[in-house]
Amino acid sequence: MKLSFTLNGHPVEVATEPTLSLLELLRRHLNITSCKEGCGEGECGACAVFVDGRLVNSCIYPVLSLQGVEVTTLEALMEKTRNLRESFERHDAAQCGFCTPGLVMAAYDYLRNGGSPDPEAVKTALDGNLCRCTGYQKIIEAIVDASGEEQ
Amino acid sequence: MQNGLLRRDAWPKIAGTLGYLDDLPFEGLHGAIVRSTVARGILRRILYDPAFDWSPFVIVEPADIPGENVCPGLMEDQPFLSGGEIRFYGEPLALIACADLPLLRDALKHIRIEADPLEPLLSLEAASSNAITVFGNDNSFKTIEITKGDTQAVFSDPAQRLFEGLYETAGQEHLYLEPQGMEALYREGVIVVKGSMQCPGYVAGALKRLSGETVEIEQTPTGGGFGGKEDYPSLIAGYVWLLARKSGRNVRIVYGRSEDMAYTTKRHPARISYRTAIDPNGKIAAMEVNFEIDAGAYCTLSPVVLSRGALHACGLYDFSSVSLLARALATNTPPSGAFRGFGAPQAIFALERHMDDLARWIGEDPLDFRRRHLPGAGSTTLTGAPIREADALRDLLERAASESDYTRRRDALSVGTTPLRGIGMALFMHGGGFTGSGESFLASRVRLEAGESGRVTIRIISTEIGQGASTVLPALVAQELGISAELIDYALPNTATGSDSGPTVASRTTMVIGDLLCRAARKLREALNFYADDEAFRTALKHHLKRGGERVFESVFSPPGDIVWDEEHYRGDAYLGYSLGCTVAEVQIDPISYRVRVMELYALSDIGRVVNPLLAQGQVYGGMVQAMGYALTEELIYRDGRLLNPRLCDYMIPVAADVPPMRAVFVQSDEKPKGLGELPMDGAGAAIANAVADALGMRITKLPITPQTILEALR
Numbered sequence: 017m018k019l020s021f022t023l024n025g026h027p028v029e030v031a032t033e034p035t036l037s038l039l040e041l042l043r044r045h046l047n048i049t050s051c052k053e054g055c056g057e058g059e060c061g062a063c064a065v066f067v068d069g070r071l072v073n074s075c076i077y078p079v080l081s082l083q084g085v086e087v088t089t090l091e092a093l094m095e096k097t098r099n100l101r102e103s104f105e106r107h108d109a110a111q112c113g114f115c116t117p118g119l120v121m122a123a124y125d126y127l128r129n130g131g132s133p134d135p136e137a138v139k140t141a142l143d144g145n146l147c148r149c150t151g152y153q154k155i156i157e158a159i160v161d162a163s164g165e166e167q
Numbered sequence: 168m169q170n171g172l173l174r175r176d177a178w179p180k181i182a183g184t185l186g187y188l189d190d191l192p193f194e195g196l197h198g199a200i201v202r203s204t205v206a207r208g209i210l211r212r213i214l215y216d217p218a219f220d221w222s223p224f225v226i227v228e229p230a231d232i233p234g235e236n237v238c239p240g241l242m243e244d245q246p247f248l249s250g251g252e253i254r255f256y257g258e259p260l261a262l263i264a265c266a267d268l269p270l271l272r273d274a275l276k277h278i279r280i281e282a283d284p285l286e287p288l289l290s291l292e293a294a295s296s297n298a299i300t301v302f303g304n305d306n307s308f309k310t311i312e313i314t315k316g317d318t319q320a321v322f323s324d325p326a327q328r329l330f331e332g333l334y335e336t337a338g339q340e341h342l343y344l345e346p347q348g349m350e351a352l353y354r355e356g357v358i359v360v361k362g363s364m365q366c367p368g369y370v371a372g373a374l375k376r377l378s379g380e381t382v383e384i385e386q387t388p389t390g391g392g393f394g395g396k397e398d399y400p401s402l403i404a405g406y407v408w409l410l411a412r413k414s415g416r417n418v419r420i421v422y423g424r425s426e427d428m429a430y431t432t433k434r435h436p437a438r439i440s441y442r443t444a445i446d447p448n449g450k451i452a453a454m455e456v457n458f459e460i461d462a463g464a465y466c467t468l469s470p471v472v473l474s475r476g477a478l479h480a481c482g483l484y485d486f487s488s489v490s491l492l493a494r495a496l497a498t499n500t501p502p503s504g505a506f507r508g509f510g511a512p513q514a515i516f517a518l519e520r521h522m523d524d525l526a527r528w529i530g531e532d533p534l535d536f537r538r539r540h541l542p543g544a545g546s547t548t549l550t551g552a553p554i555r556e557a558d559a560l561r562d563l564l565e566r567a568a569s570e571s572d573y574t575r576r577r578d579a580l581s582v583g584t585t586p587l588r589g590i591g592m593a594l595f596m597h598g599g600g601f602t603g604s605g606e607s608f609l610a611s612r613v614r615l616e617a618g619e620s621g622r623v624t625i626r627i628i629s630t631e632i633g634q635g636a637s638t639v640l641p642a643l644v645a646q647e648l649g650i651s652a653e654l655i656d657y658a659l660p661n662t663a664t665g666s667d668s669g670p671t672v673a674s675r676t677t678m679v680i681g682d683l684l685c686r687a688a689r690k691l692r693e694a695l696n697f698y699a700d701d702e703a704f705r706t707a708l709k710h711h712l713k714r715g716g717e718r719v720f721e722s723v724f725s726p727p728g729d730i731v732w733d734e735e736h737y738r739g740d741a742y743l744g745y746s747l748g749c750t751v752a753e754v755q756i757d758p759i760s761y762r763v764r765v766m767e768l769y770a771l772s773d774i775g776r777v778v779n780p781l782l783a784q785g786q787v788y789g790g791m792v793q794a795m796g797y798a799l800t801e802e803l804i805y806r807d808g809r810l811l812n813p814r815l816c817d818y819m820i821p822v823a824a825d826v827p828p829m830r831a832v833f834v835q836s837d838e839k840p841k842g843l844g845e846l847p848m849d850g851a852g853a854a855i856a857n858a859v860a861d862a863l864g865m866r867i868t869k870l871p872i873t874p875q876t877i878l879e880a881l882r
Contacts, residue, residue: 138823143823
């Protein structure tokens with residue numbers, strides 16, 4: 017099947033199998049690798065991307081629903097997430113780093129929607145993300161620290 | 168900011184631009200593994216559906232192996248592909264590859280395994296009683312006996328009171344976020360193997376046996392390991408190499424999460440029993456320990472996991488008489504393997520729970536009971552070596568008790584105003600580096616290479632797996648040279664160019680490899696003219712090379728003279744040194760759902776000099792949360808030897824909302840850095856279990872402590 021949608025501000029047209037997930041399409045066919053496959057079933061959040069401004073797990077997002085939508089990945093949010101990413105670095109919030117882009121996306125989504133700097137609220141906001149290295153503590157600190165800054 | 172404190176690879180990791188294996192451009196075939204569908208049996212044949220078009224596929228069977236069909240472990244029993252005897256559900260039997268990934272997945276549905284099933288041995292209990300014999304005479308891959316003092320004499324003394332406890336722990340999945348994966352690439356007609364791994368040297372050794380050739384192995388950025396990428400990647404490396412050789416094409420295998428969870432190694436399940444004699448003064452007079460771990464279908468590293476577990480089963484307490492029997496038992500479940508702590512978390516859970524059970528039994532506070540069993544001058548370890556850490560351990564316990572406000576909180580919780588809240592502690596150690604003579608056998612070698620640009624490159628095969636080796640090791644070299652860490656490069660581990668610094672395991676990288684690098688750096692420093700700063704260093708280095716000076720500076724491990732180990736009799740210093748830990752946990756139990764919530768975790772760690780406080784803290788937080796999952800929620804459910812919950816929605820690791828306030832504090836009783844990575848995994852599970860036992864006022868003898876566990880204990 018043929019699809020046309022917007023990827024990181026650019027129109028794309030692809031011919032694809034209808035059974036593919038958005039994650040597979042992005043990684044295998046469109047050279048977008050910031051989103052990772054950690055579980056393939058929407059549990060770990062490593063594959064998060066924005067579809068029409070809403071954060072979704074791309075591994076369970078069917079390509080069938082892509083027609084005409086706007087997909088934004090971390091690749092296109094480098095400027096907007098700069099402060100946040102600097103805070104991640106300062107707080108040593110990434111260890112192995114595999115889950116980190118997904119966490120940056122979740123944190124960015126939280127903060128740009130006016131998320132509070134309360135650590136408990138941050139923890140709740142991260143309920144769709146799994147990290148096995150950090151114990152989350154430094155990720156939470158990094159997000160709290162970045163919360164005062166403009167996203 | 169302190170010299171080299173921030174993680175070197177942080178920025179590309181956070182931006183998502185660091186290329187893990189499956190992020191790298193790839194042209195070639197995707198590989199998959201054809202697996203057994205019985206837990207035990209004899210393979211009759213593999214049926215490839217004749218109605219399916221097999222022409223786009225390459226298939227590898229055991230007959231295609233040019234060298235030995237053995238993935239080298241401690242026993243050499245595990246084949247890369249089994250052609251006959253099947254020992255576990257999911258055992259690899261054949262390999263298949265094609266260029267089209269969806270087609271490959273489809274093809275697997277058209278393959279059927281015909282096997283004559285045999286009755287499988289599926290539990291540690293059944294293995295122990297020899298209900299079915301699947302290995303040797305008694306299912307034991309390895310048996311260790313250690314005797315200290317005369318337990319018989321103590322147990323036959325009628326003045327002693329006896330107390331027994333059986334403690335059980337379940338398996339645990341590593342759940343590194345990046346699944347296992349390897350690829351075999353043709354470079355100038357030669358196959359090179361790359362992938363996610365902890366130990367390029369192990370992979371090189373395995374491929375040498377399989378291929379009969381020396382194969383270059385290169386690590387790709389590795390998304391977590393925790394021991395799960397210690398020995399297992401050797402198998403996948405073999406599979407991609409075999410498929411690449413037969414097809415003449417590049418081959419990549421990346422596991423999906425379910426395949427990774429179902430078939431890769433797990434933490435060893437354990438059954439540990441203590442029979443303890445308490446003298447009239449309330450002191451432990453003798454102990455009999457029976458320590459059993461479930462090795463699974465093949466031996467892998469189980470003998471050394473067993474060894475470490477056994478050597479940690481009495482902690483550093485002052486026990487005068489102990490008799491210990493430890494066995495690693497075969498079953499028909501996927502092979503168990505290395506996992507952060509390597510036998511110690513099981514041992515420490517059992518011992519520290521037993522200490523609390525004993526304290527409660529004689530009516531004493533667990534803190535006081537531990538105080539009375541601390542080692543003093545003249546105390547020896549289980550293997551008869553002097554306990555050099557006696558003073559440090561006492562200081563650690565006292566400081567932890569006071570900083571965590573243990574006594575006041577325990578009293579406050581026990582007055583009945585807050586039912587189902589409890590506090591618990593664990594006091595423990597972790598032996599740094601390989602057990603026994605392991606480091607001597609490894610004889611690790613490190614290499615520093617001076618460059619014309621005035622920079623220095625570390626060329627070793629110790630890997631960065633998220634623990635921070637690529638940040639910490641350059642910082643150590645820079646400190647030794649008295650220059651900025653920015654002048655030190657850390658080359659991506661590759662067996663063709665890096666010196667054999669051994670595996671990245673056992674909390675040995677900072678302690679053992681860091682020390683070797685410092686020795687090599689000292690040689691470099693001594694070879695140069697005096698320099699006062701970075702610029703002068705660069706000038707001195709360039710000058711040194713220009714006049715034909717040495718380019719390479721190496722250092723090789725040699726055992727310290729005062730550390731003596733007798734492998735045959737298990738006597739002497741089992742480790743180069745011990746890191747020490749004390750963890751205090753507070754929990755709350757929901758009176759209706761029996762769900763345990765950890766309210767606070769405090770960890771005091773003595774790891775000698777803390778090289779990088781920021782990264783060290785991260786190791787403690789991460790390890791404690793992993794231990795929290797181990798203690799409370801992570802449960803692997805098997806039926807007929809098959810994992811029923813190989814998915815993240817059914818296997819519950821902690822999420823951010825589960826994380827309590829945590830404190831990670833360090834004491835530095837030594838100038839030298841010691842191991843850290845495993846320490847926080849070792850003790851937090853035991854402390855949480857003790858807190859649950861305190862809250863309920865009853866014995867908790869099993870991990871994980873699910874609502875079901877509590878319900879059973881209450882009955």
